[in-house]
Amino acid sequence: xxxxxxxxxxxxxxxxxxxxxxxxxxxxxxKCWVExxxxxxxxxxxLDYYELKKIxxxxxxxxxxxxxxxxxxxxxxxxxxxxxxxxxxxxxETTAENICLYLLNKIKSANLPDNIQSIKMRVLExxxxxxxxxxxxxx
Ligand SMILES: [Zn+2]
Numbered sequence: 203x204x205x206x207x208x209x210x211x212x213x214x215x216x217x218x219x220x221x222x223x224x225x226x227x228x229x230x231x232x233k234c235w236v237e238x239x240x241x242x243x244x245x246x247x248x249l250d251y252y253e254l255k256k257i258x259x260x261x262x263x264x265x266x267x268x269x270x271x272x273x274x275x276x277x278x279x280x281x282x283x284x285x286x287x288x289x290x291x292x293x294x295e296t297t298a299e300n301i302c303l304y305l306l307n308k309i310k311s312a313n314l315p316d317n318i319q320s321i322k323m324r325v326l327e328x329x330x331x332x333x334x335x336x337x338x339x340x341x
Contacts, residue, residue, distance in 0.1 A: 207251055
């Protein structure tokens with residue numbers, strides 16, 4: 203059985219290595235789908251959607267209306283500090299693929315019940331583009 207819930211957040215980023223438009227400072231209304239698979243518990247739930255929300259929302263709240271910046275992008279970090287702007291320094295280029303893995307690992311670290319067998323994360327940068335990864339949880 204699978205359950206899934208959609209979440210949204212607003213975030214700025216840039217890809218410093220990119221030859222095209224993506225090297226510029228810009229932002230997205232990001233969406234993600236978090237999908238959990240496993241056997242329903244005795245109450246008939248894979249996981250209460252409310253519990254899923256309690257796990258995912260704090261992770262996204264840290265990113266909402268912030269600028270996600272790669273740790274090697276020193277000039278930009280300086281500017282963000284000067285502006286007293288909200289930002290999150292990460293150790294990866296902020297591609298949809300890497301953001302997907304980042305969120306997936308954060309959720310994996312949460313204390314999920316034993317009946318959950320796998321987590322799938324889909325991160326949508328725009329309405330028609332996404333990155334997706336699924337991981338099996340070893341029990
Ligand atoms: Zn972008």
